[in-house]
Amino acid sequence: MANILVFAETNNEKVKPVAYEILGKLNGHSVDVACIGNMDSDSSAMLAKHGAENIHKISGSGLEKYSPEGYSNSLKSLIDSKSYDYVFTGATSMGKDFFPRLAGAFNSGCASDVVNFVFEGDDFSGTKPMFAGKALTKVSFSDAKPRFVTIRPNALGMPDNENAKGGAVADANAEAGNIRAAIKEIIKGASEKVDLTEANIIVSGGRAMKNAENFKILDELADVIGATVGASRAAVDSGYAPHSMQVGQTGKTVAPSLYIACGISGAIQHLAGMRTSKVIVAINTDPDAPIFTKADYGIVGDLFKVVPILKEEFKALLS
Amino acid sequence: MNIFVCVKQVPDTETKVQPTGDGSFIETSSIKWIMNPYDEFAVEQALVVKAANPDSTVTVVRVGGVKGTEALRTAMAMGADDSFLVDAPDHLDSYMTAKALKGAIEKSGKNPDLIFCGKQAIDTDALQVPQLLGQMLDIPSVSVAVGFEQSGNALTIKREIDGGTIEVYEVNTPALIACNKGLNTPRYASLPGIMKAKKKPLTTLSLADVGVSDADQKVKYTDFQLPPEKPPGKKYEAMEDGAIGGVVKEVVGLLRTEAKVI
Numbered sequence: 242m243a244n245i246l247v248f249a250e251t252n253n254e255k256v257k258p259v260a261y262e263i264l265g266k267l268n269g270h271s272v273d274v275a276c277i278g279n280m281d282s283d284s285s286a287m288l289a290k291h292g293a294e295n296i297h298k299i300s301g302s303g304l305e306k307y308s309p310e311g312y313s314n315s316l317k318s319l320i321d322s323k324s325y326d327y328v329f330t331g332a333t334s335m336g337k338d339f340f341p342r343l344a345g346a347f348n349s350g351c352a353s354d355v356v357n358f359v360f361e362g363d364d365f366s367g368t369k370p371m372f373a374g375k376a377l378t379k380v381s382f383s384d385a386k387p388r389f390v391t392i393r394p395n396a397l398g399m400p401d402n403e404n405a406k407g408g409a410v411a412d413a414n415a416e417a418g419n420i421r422a423a424i425k426e427i428i429k430g431a432s433e434k435v436d437l438t439e440a441n442i443i444v445s446g447g448r449a450m451k452n453a454e455n456f457k458i459l460d461e462l463a464d465v466i467g468a469t470v471g472a473s474r475a476a477v478d479s480g481y482a483p484h485s486m487q488v489g490q491t492g493k494t495v496a497p498s499l500y501i502a503c504g505i506s507g508a509i510q511h512l513a514g515m516r517t518s519k520v521i522v523a524i525n526t527d528p529d530a531p532i533f534t535k536a537d538y539g540i541v542g543d544l545f546k547v548v549p550i551l552k553e554e555f556k557a558l559l560s
Numbered sequence: 561m562n563i564f565v566c567v568k569q570v571p572d573t574e575t576k577v578q579p580t581g582d583g584s585f586i587e588t589s590s591i592k593w594i595m596n597p598y599d600e601f602a603v604e605q606a607l608v609v610k611a612a613n614p615d616s617t618v619t620v621v622r623v624g625g626v627k628g629t630e631a632l633r634t635a636m637a638m639g640a641d642d643s644f645l646v647d648a649p650d651h652l653d654s655y656m657t658a659k660a661l662k663g664a665i666e667k668s669g670k671n672p673d674l675i676f677c678g679k680q681a682i683d684t685d686a687l688q689v690p691q692l693l694g695q696m697l698d699i700p701s702v703s704v705a706v707g708f709e710q711s712g713n714a715l716t717i718k719r720e721i722d723g724g725t726i727e728v729y730e731v732n733t734p735a736l737i738a739c740n741k742g743l744n745t746p747r748y749a750s751l752p753g754i755m756k757a758k759k760k761p762l763t764t765l766s767l768a769d770v771g772v773s774d775a776d777q778k779v780k781y782t783d784f785q786l787p788p789e790k791p792p793g794k795k796y797e798a799m800e801d802g803a804i805g806g807v808v809k810e811v812v813g814l815l816r817t818e819a820k821v822i
Contacts, residue, residue, distance in 0.1 A: 307727075309691065310700060334721040338703050341654065341688035345695035350655055350778025353686050369781070371684055375577035376586060379783040421700035422731040425716075430724030439722070442821075466822065469723075484741045485724035490573045490682050491597050491741065499821040510573040516787065520819040522811065526799070533795060537819065538811045542798030550804055554812040558822065 242270050243363045246323065248316060248330040249276045249288065256284035257439070258399065259331030263392050264291040265400025266358065267329075272406075273297065275319055275413075277304055277312060289408020291400055296410045303417025306424050309339040315415035317346050325387050326363060332391035333439065344389040351389035352380040356396035356496070356517065365390065373490035373513035394439040395496045396517070430485065437488060440469035442499045443518070445488055448475035449504025449525070449544060456482060458545070459503060462552045465559065471495065473505045489514035501551075503544040507532030524548065561616040561733070562670040565606045565640065566661050566693070567599040569624055569631045569650070570683040579784040585651055586784055595631040598678025600746040601739035605708055606676045607639045608744065612710065617641045619668055623660045625650050629762060636757035637749030643762045644668060646770055653779040654688035656772055661689070662696045663770025667763075672697070673713075675736040679704045684781075690738035701736040702729045706743050 245267055249260035256276065264272060274288050275297040285296055297319060303311050312335075320328060328343075330336040332354045344351035358367035365388060369380040382388045437443060444463045446456055456470065463470050472482035474489050488495055490510035500518035505511060507523070507530055515521070516535055523536035524544045533539040540547055571577070572592040579586050595603075603620070610616040620635040620643040632643040644664040652660070665672055675697075677690040687703075694701030706726070707718025713733045718726045720740055749757070767773070794814075796807040815822045 309703075313695075334704070337687050338691065341691035342695045342701070344688075344778075345655070345658070345692045348655075348778075350653065351686075351688055352779055353654075353688055370787070371781075371784075372571070372575070372577045372586075373682065373685060374787060375575075376579060376784050377787050378781045378785075381780045381782070383777055383780065385778055422702050422717075422729050422735065424727050425730045426728040428718075428726040428728065430722075430726070434723060436722030483724060485720055487741075494685070499815065499819075508574075509576065516790075520815065520821045521793075522815070528795075528797075534792075535790065536795070537790070537793040538814065539793060539795040540798050540807055540811060541795065542804060542807070546801065546804055547798060547808060550808045551812065554808050555822070558812055558816060 243326040243360065244324065245270050245272045245327045245329065246320060246325040247272060247274045248328065249274050249280070250331060250333055250335055251276050251278060251280050251284070254279045254281045254284070256280055256288065257331055257333065259333070259392060259394040261287060261291050261399060262397040263329050264288065264293060266397055268292060268404050270360070273323070275299055275316065277315065285408060285410050290403050290405050292404040292406050293408045294406045296408055297413045298410060299413045299415045301415045301417055303420055304415065307335060308420045308423055309342050310422065311417035311420045312339045313343040313346060314418035316343055318415050319413060320387055327365060327388050327390060329390045329392060332393045334436070336391045340389050340391050347387060349385045349387055349389060350382050351391065352382070353391045354393050355380065355390055356393050358390070370494070373494050373510065374516055375513045393496060395441065395498070434469045437469050437471050437486070437493045437495050440495065440497050442466055442468035443471050443495055443497045444468045444501045444503065445471035445473065445505060446476055446482070446503050447473040447505030448479060450476055450481050453481045458548050462548055465552050465555045473511050474508070502532050503548055505532055506530045507535065561609065561613045561673040563606045563609055563616055563618045564665055564672045564675045565602050565618060565620045565635060566675065566677045566689070567603065567620055567622050567631045567635055568596045568681045569593045569622070570596045570681055573682065579786060583783045583785060588650070593630065595634055596678050596681045598680060598739060598741065601741060601743045602676035602678050603635045603638055603640065604744045604746040605737070605739055607747070609674060609710060619643065619670065621661055621664045622646070623648050623652065623657050632762055633757050634749060636760045637753040638747055639753065642760055645762060645764045646767060647764055648767050651684060651781060653777055653781070654686045654692055655778040656776045658689045658692035658696055659776055660767060660770050660772045661693055663772060664765055667765060667770060673733045677736065677738045679738040679740045690736055694736040699734045699736055700731050701738065702731060703738040704740045705737045706740050708737065708743060
């Protein structure tokens with residue numbers, strides 16, 4: 242049985258779901274959770290239900306805002322005091338940013354963007370995509386402890402069963418230490434929706450969208466089904482969408498439950514970035530487009546005619 | 561200013577990946593190697609900073625196989641002054657890579673004021689080396705940079721996070737910046753630049769030279785394999801306007817009853 246800490250990232254005091262996904266796979270180990278700042282009672286109850294023994298709510302001067310150094314330093318002191326064998330978090334923008342620094346502070350290794358894992362006794366063995374998912378590899382650790390792992394959101398899925406533990410919430414004071422790179426200001430993105438990398442449903446447009454204006458029809462479909470809108474590299478390079486929306490090897494690797502590809506031919510570097518989606522729907526006028534080889538449901542048709550009807554059909558289903 | 565850029569050579573994005581028989585890595589014999597796309601933004605930013613700060617030098621550092629030093633020559637053809645190559649396997653773990661880069665930077669004899677990296681290498685996709693290198697050198701780092709402004713030793717860096725939201729960081733040099741697409745438009749190497757690059761210094765070092773040994777390996781990658789293929793899906797013909805309604809109705813129905821995702 243390993244002694245494990247899960248760092249739960251919060252957004253407006255709500256724990257991001259990837260923490261529950263991680264807890265669901267750690268049944269049988271001794272698991273604590275840490276967050277920085279506040280967490281609402283629904284979140285702490287949910288963490289307890291899925292196996293959190295203790296929940297450390299860390300606060301201290303300099304920790305009001307995220308910083309890679311502050312978050313790394315404050316978690317380091319908690320990990321030192323509890324001698325954890327493993328420390329997990331989600332491979333989110335934040336997790337990917339500060340976990341390598343934290344692992345480095347222990348001269349330890351970090352397995353990043355892991356999509357599945359098992360423990361044999363106390364030994365972790367994970368599956369990690371490389372080349373944007375064109376290959377999978379087994380990732381394991383050499384001797385140094387603690388060992389750090391970031392888990393791709395949506396990859397493990399929500400736990401099926403409960404594993405209720407105490408989930409005692411305790412405040413912990415920590416030092417942010419010397420913060421040399423500090424956030425002065427946050428400029429909100431145009432999209433209020435969850436990021437592509439954490440989205441449960443994605444509607445994506447390709448070169449066939451023809452211009453930026455036309456993405457409006459994808460936005461309308463996305464609004465009906467609670468999706469985030471993405472784009473192919475061809476669409477981004479043509480200036481139809483910003484790079485933050487790009488799915489693929491030089492954009493974001495995504496793993497939603499449902500991926501709807503509209504007017505995307507399916508270049509190898511795009512397929513690499515979305516092939517682990519649970520269900521793929523493709524709409525394309527070219528019956529030989531490579532995207533159809535990965536699609537669970539392929540529709541050979543004109544997206545400008547199909548998408549509006551798709552929207553109405555979803556609306557009827559969900560009302 | 562002493563400016564450093566860390567680059568990596570990676571397989572071209574159109575590469576069809578094939579694992580080796582023993583699963584220790586992928587077949588590399590027929591791969592077209594390119595400079596990691598995100599590293600091009602790092603080289604460009606270094607050259608922009610050099611142009612704005614007289615008496616600056618740009619040194620490029622790479623850890624990887626000796627065969628093919630194109631990434632270093634390309635960076636020097638774009639305008640970098642000199643380069644270091646640490647001869648090593650192409651898939652060291654992030655810790656060994658960062659330690660080797662640190663060792664090479666120290667071997668240069670120059671104290672770094674600014675280090676630029678790409679935000680991630682598109683082969684191993686670990687997204688760790690920039691932050692680790694910052695930690696090892698005990699300097700701050702900002703990753704996924706899409707904006708860079710300099711005023712003396714004060715930097716304002718825009719970092720892109722979820723949904724295109726931007727975190728604006730203030731940080732003083734020395735610092736490490738990991739660059740994303742959108743930061744700048746990388747220049748092409750000019751013909752005179754390419755000729756000049758052939759004469760610029762390229763120093764080759766071994767892992768031992770930079771103080772890295774097998775004992776530094778923290779993470780092991782084994783059993784490279786292709787992802788499982790999905791069974792073929794269903795395909796519907798809807799080019800005729802009259803067919804669209806029925807096809808869409810069926811697909812939406814199956815998304816609920818068969819796929820259970822909506």
